[in-house]
Amino acid sequence: MANFFPKSANTLPAKLLIILGVLTVTVVAGVTYYFTPKYTRVGYMPTQPVAYNHYLHAEQLGIDCRYCHTYVDQSGHANVPDAATCMNCHSYVKSDSPQLEPIRVSYETGEPVEWVRVHAMPDYVFFNHAVHVNRGVSCVDCHGNVNEMEVVWHDKPMSMAWCLDCHRNPEEHIRPLEHVYDLNWTPENAEAHAEWAREHVVSWNVNPPQSCSGCHR
Amino acid sequence: MNTTKDSQYHPDGGARPAVLEEVRPANMPRRPIVENQRTFTWITQKVCGIVEGRAPLWWWVAFVISSMVASFTVMGLVYLTATGVGVWGLSHPVFWGWAIINFVFWIGIGHAGTLISAILCLLKQKWRTSINRAAEAMTIFAVMCAGIFPLFHVGRVWFAWWLFPLPTSNAIWPNFRSPLEWDVFAVSTYGTVSALFWYMGMIPDLATLRDRVRSVYEKRLEQAKSGFQRTFETAYYQFRKYFYGILAMGWRGSNRHWSNYEMAYLLLAGLSTPLVLSVHTIVSFDFAVANLPGWHTTIFPPYFVAGAIFSGFGMVLTLMLPLRSLFGLQDLITQYHIDCMCKICLATGSMVGYAYAMEFFIAWYGANPYEGFAFVNRAFGQYAWAYWIMITCNVISPQFFWFAAARRNLILVWILSIFINVGMWFERFVITVSSLANDFLPANWNYYSPTIIDIFTFAGTFGIFGFFFLLFIRFLPLLAFAEIKAVTPQADPHHHPENGNDDGHK
Amino acid sequence: MDTSNTASSPAARKPYGMLALFDSAPGIYEAARTVREAGYSRWDALTPFPVHGLDGAMGLGRSKVPVFVFIGGVIGFFVGMWLAWWMGYYNYPLIVGGKPYFSPIFPFPVAYELTILLAAFGALGGMFVCNRLPMHNHPVFNYEKFRHLTDDMFAVVIEAEDPLYDAEGTRTFLEELGPVEVTALYDDEEDDA
């Protein structure tokens, strides 16, 4: 019986192994980026029924976050403002603008304005705004510089790994309480702030839960 | 005349002391491994003939039946996954039922294969050569059937991959303290190593098949009558050429390769022995690590391993006896082989019987009322019927093997081998269900009975096992004839048929 | 007696070596010993099954496979232990059943299984690496009676590159060993090799 296979077949297995190795590395790298919240959630910027511009209101007009998200420091849920809050000003300012039609309709008829939800936790996760906001964690740490966004987009991956990272090193994310709603605030010099933060994590006993009962119930 | 040649290799190099000449060791008549002094070509032709000839009618009938039976499991699992674990008979407090029993049953059967090829290889038991390939195939298919249950019995099958320590964006890891986590590693390692061991053992035989492909093609071409048959033959020839060609990895029988091969085979056997013992120990940890009375005993690991070997040899006997007569392999699987297997069944069966007795003694000796009750309840409680089936099948039926007459009556041996596996299934049933149903707080006691889905899903696994085993018989060599040849008398380089002793054994 | 494979014209192909065919285990054993004593180095014995003692007769040293197995085993053990430590103590420590975050006891089964797994891969991989398999194309396959070498016949092959090899001398040397036949083997030249 003669040789079934050509001589080149002898080097084939080595080549196959190399190809296989390269293939697995690319697939794993692709999955770790494209199939995780770093990609699937960051950058999600849906068009809202009313083109509300945070940059104009929060940054330029300097409206504080709590004017609209009134109960962020009292309830676990940071409420989206009701039509009445918008109409406080917009019954006078741009009271005929076509963009604000849905607000006016909602204000009269009582039908809610269907804002598209940008940041959403799965149903088995119970995130509480009040306890974060009152303990030194600012809006910017999770929502990014919303005050500079003309249309709100999903800035942080908000995966469990991301939350755990902050729960394990709270000292990197707390700031003096008075600056919580000042999204542009940056510490004068980083080391002093880092030292301050470590001291205050201890003095305020900021010990965020790392076990499941913290967020899952 | 040839002794001078030996002296050269005397360890300390000096001349052999003369006195050794007078010493004539008593010639203990060792029973031949291959009877009727069969030649190498006869052995090769006999084993390769099974693969190269046309599939006999009974093979097709068996294949169709086992595929149909296998579909029960597939349908059962689809309905289970779509609807929920509630379709099985599980309930509070018996949260584990037939699925776990079937898992331990199949993984137990699997262990005999590795035992024959590994442990008997280390013990230099030559008679293992004619049954180790079929036993290892049985191992791999049994592990496949076993693997279905731990995967599909979980509530959310689509998240079962969380059991593997893979990084996810949830950044949470599995728990290495859990025996189920150990199971994941144990069973997958066992499956992989058995497959490697089986494949490596098969490489020389595949090379032989590869080399015969051409001649077989030419012989079958003559018998081909119609044009269609001819084209089929050529296509079949191409398939077999590449199938055996690739799998044989270019093996050419070089003795330099044989020395590496022998070393690798020995090491794999050395590795598989502790592997077998550890895998069934870890499977027994699924029960022993729990604090249920009746489960939490330290006798479980050796008890489960003995039980596994016992049920494994039962299955080997159940499979090999019919094949032996169907394929006429009486000369290769001789009565000596059957005797050895029966004796091992007798030994392990008695060990398992001893373990049952020991459990009662330990429960009595430990004076823990919960433990004591668990075992009295096992023998006289709600599941007494299962307990006594177990005792009759596991402890009483192997005692027949004391008598050579029984061992020679192959019909009886075959029937007893089936009893062995029935008994072993009930042993796992009794352990799992009777301890769960009546444990610490009497208010939780409940009676467990399976549903029709349980029964069909389990019955289907025999179909799956048969399906793969028949494919194995059809495409791969049933016996490791390279090893058989190595243990035939004429394979010994120092053997000279013409000198004094006629049976030619040195 | 002197047959050579006539698959393709002899002139076009490079000679590979000389093969002597034997039909019994003692025969190959004696032949191997004499070839070894004759000082040949690039030669091999082809047998359908491992002939006991042939390694000694050919003067082969111990196989290198145990090295691969040992390395695989050690890597397996430490990977197993490290996994349990990194996941249970360093990255995400969780209180489970009142057990410590890490102890060498509970991850032992996992480490033990990984030891065996990687050792087994070491064994098989080592065997393939040491034997430089898979090598599907080899001149020795061109021998038309090759199918006997994996059935019931034995053979000694002395390669052309062996320093002591010369076409005539080696053939006569082999014929003295009482083979069934002696044949010259040719390597079929592939243009791109």
Place this chain on the structure above:
Amino acid sequence: MNKTTEHPAPTEAELQGPRYWRSLDERVDSPEFKEWLHREFPQGAAEAEGVNRRHFLKIMGASFALAGLGATGCRRPEKYILPYAQQPENTVPGVPVYYSTSFPGGMDSIPLVVETHQNRPTHIEGNPKYEPYGGGINAIVSASVLNLYDPDRMTASTRAAGTSRRQRRVRKEEVFDAITEIRDEFRRTDGQGLAVLAAPSSSPTRRRLLERLRGDFPRMIWAEYDPLAQNAAERAATEAFGEPTRPVYRLERAKRILSLDADFLSPAEPGSNGLSRAFAKARRVRNRDEAGDMSRLYQVEGPFSITGSMADHRLRLSTAAVPALAALVAAELFEQLGEEAGYVRTLRAEASGLDVDAEWVSECVRDLREHRGESVVLAGAHLPDSVHRLVVLINEKLGANGRTVKYVSVPRNTASSYRELAEAAREGRVEKLIVLGGNPAFNAPADLPWSDIAERVPAIVRHGYYFDETGLDASLNIAATHYLESWGDGRAYDGTYLPVQPMILPLFEGISELEVLARLAGVRRTDPHDLVLETFGGLHGGDRPERAFARVLSEGFAADTAFPESGGAVSRSRLMSLLGNATFAAPTLSRENLAVRLAGDPKVGDGFYANNGWLQELPDPVTKSCWDNAILVSPALARELGFDTKSGKFLIGGIAANRARFRGGRESAPVAELEIDGVTVSGPVHIQPGLPDWEVVISLGYGRRRTGRVGSGVGFDAYPLYRAASGLSLAGAQISLTRRSHFIANTQNHWSMEGRAIIREGNVSMHLEDPEWAQKVGMESHSPPIYGKDKDRPLRELSLEQPRGGSAYETPAFGEPKPNLRVWQSAEARAEFIPDQQWGMSIDLNTCTGCNACVIACQSENSIPIVGKDQVLRGREMSWIRLDRYYSTGSNEENQVSLPADPQSSLMPIACLHCEMAPCEQVCPVNATVHDTQGLNVMAYNRCVGTRYCANNCPYKVRRFNFFDYNKRATDEFYKGPLGRDQYKTEGGVLASMQRNPDVSVRMRGVMEKCTFCVQRIQQARMAQRVKARDSNDVHVPDGTFKVACQSACPTEAIVFGDISDPDSAVTRAKDNDRDYALLGYLNTRPRTTYLARLRNPNPRMPDYASMPLSYKEYKAKQPQPLNGTRPESS
């Protein structure tokens, strides 16, 4: 900084579809999506404007995901935020608001506090400020929240279309016109021909409207009827005092109580909520000296009730014979006091037929007499009036008046009885009958059949919550409102004024009862709020009623508005005259002449709650069976019927060898036919130990003919046996088995403790002798101590440092920061570290009466699904708390294999004990159940894969597994898998899921669940404390800030929960009690819930005195005997 003043108007394209920074998606905000949104949103639910309720959104979110409308490739489905249009001033989205209201009972309303999420009531709790009840409620009150969201309630009024019985829906205005028509029609005849049949109610407003109605329609017949709410005690007291009076028993002052067939610890008896709490106060034994003055309860009863299981002495006596016994007690008492010699002879003659151990009665009476002023006798409300008159006399003689029983004067009840209405109807004097509430067509007495009334009355107007049996006969069915969505008022048993305040606008087009009556009475302002305010103003308001009413609404009850104590005295002569002709003869019962005791069911009441899934699936407190009623027979009668109870061949056998009656773990009860003078009723037979030999007990309220999807086809109807004349107990019944059998769903199959130290019971005498006896029982007493050398350290240190003790491992300290937290690793940081609080629970078995209130409260708080009878038969019930009930007879051999005739019963509520060395955590392969630093055994549902090993390894078997998608599928469609209807998208499913607590995840198929110590309440409290602390480290949650659901519902405060690392918290004090022990503690699981052993206080002079509780005797018998045969002394 460039200022962009004018934002360019978005182009048409931009307005079209959402722009993605990185991914393309063409989801268009199209109209058909809006239409889908509204069709999905049930039209009828007039929720406050669409508001972003986390949970409601979950339903919508879930349905979006499934509908695939929002699916954009592998991205998350699109979700929407629906804010208010105008934010109501006091609702903060995401924060629950608690309003006070009260549960309108027949004679006793119960003050409540209801948790609402954005105006949607989700959970009912008692009002802790009202001292007599202390926040305790019963199972029915707790489950009534589910009735608000019952898809089978009447969503609109209906009118019979012409002669056919088909009903068509009518609008509210048409109903109001119909009522005014009735008013005008009967104004002419001064109410002649008009009749109203109402359910009894304590509402002052209804009383006021009734007076107005009587003004306009003097000849109207106003009848009140409820088969179970008998007020015989009130009638007897009224006769005794000459003016309407009601006896209010004060059991906290009673040291000796004799209860004549009065199951005062379950809702059957009026005022049971207060009685349970008071009874528990008298039996709470905090330390050794309190054991001395523990109260003692003598119970004489037919059925085996939870009061019977709490009794120190229980006499098995058929209810038909109880009057005779009352006579014997009276005679014995008068004789011992040397009074009423003449009457004593008559009483003894009457009671001569009774075969009761005279010594039992004499010693009991002697014990009562020796505690003059501290003892009291109660009689079951269903007993004949003559017994109650005797009891008033006896209590008078025992000096109970003013001490252990307070007689208060109540407003006169002018209603006529059902009998008078029936006669009027038979004589054709009724032209139009208005039925308010109740369900006479189903539960009318057999001797005054409803069919007579229905045929003779031309037109019936029905005001009811369900379209039920009575609705079929009515020409106009007015939909009623649930008490959580309507104004009203009521009075507690002692008369305190309780407002009924709505939480939400009526979900559907129901009309409240007060509005119907107001319109009938022609009142100008018919808005129920104004009616109630007016009534309140008249009664207690003073000058500015609104301000006072507002305060009452916030408090939940009007302080000191209880009925005044009646000035008069018991007039012996009037009672003796009435008793003159009373007969107390006891029937002689035998196999052919059985007594039948009809019992009000503690789960479905008189039948109204048959469609409540929680109550149907709630295991009966004593028989542990659910979804069915049964003919309960005694073991003696069972043997007569051919059951083989002696040789363990039968029933719920732990080691029952022959399972003839018990197939596959399911009790297949043979069906029997019970015949009493012509009327036969057939139902499955269930053996109940402790019943008198020849008495049969049947629960009423089952076998409903016309009810919703949950209640139909459940149980058999026993009302045909109920006669107004004979009340709930009859005699002269025959019973015979038929060939048929019927599966009864049991949640507990075995009754014996098998001699194991599970429920540890001791006598008070044993406790006084050696208070540590509870620790000297069970395996722990002779195995090495769990904490080893550290066993005497205080609980605080044990909970924080977890000393190794006998464990093979070094447990990480709960009080230490985790090793991977860099900021806390330095020494000074650790010094300042404040460890988390360690939660623990203590359950006092001495005061737990087994009333099931905690089970339903837990089900309501944690959205636990019901699974239906078939799944309970397979042993897959989902409730997180299980009440194990064991019988004990003192001898193991007899008790293990055959059902005891007259056992002692003991109860133990078991939920997850949150073990510190949890066996379940160690075996979970995916870390789905892990311990957190607060000492909670946390179950992460989203991580659970469902191997179920944790449930196998839990020695207490408290874990529950979702074998099917119990929340997503209907109970009859589990086996259809994906082909079944998705309840999240059906109308009924969305309505029923509105009750769910938004702070708790709803579990899906394949996931394990268990008691979580109400982790949502713990986390809310911790977070609220941290929000208060802001930039300080005052993160300690003070003791008592929050209660877990079962603790707040428990009427007897048997459950105490709190921080065990806080030395002066209530739970630490409870655990310091020397009766404290850990269940199966020898397994070194170190449970955080520990039990206080139970004490029985038997009277040594009684004939059935047992020196030690029978379960303790069984335990002692099972201990290994020393070789020389001498038994260890009994201590």
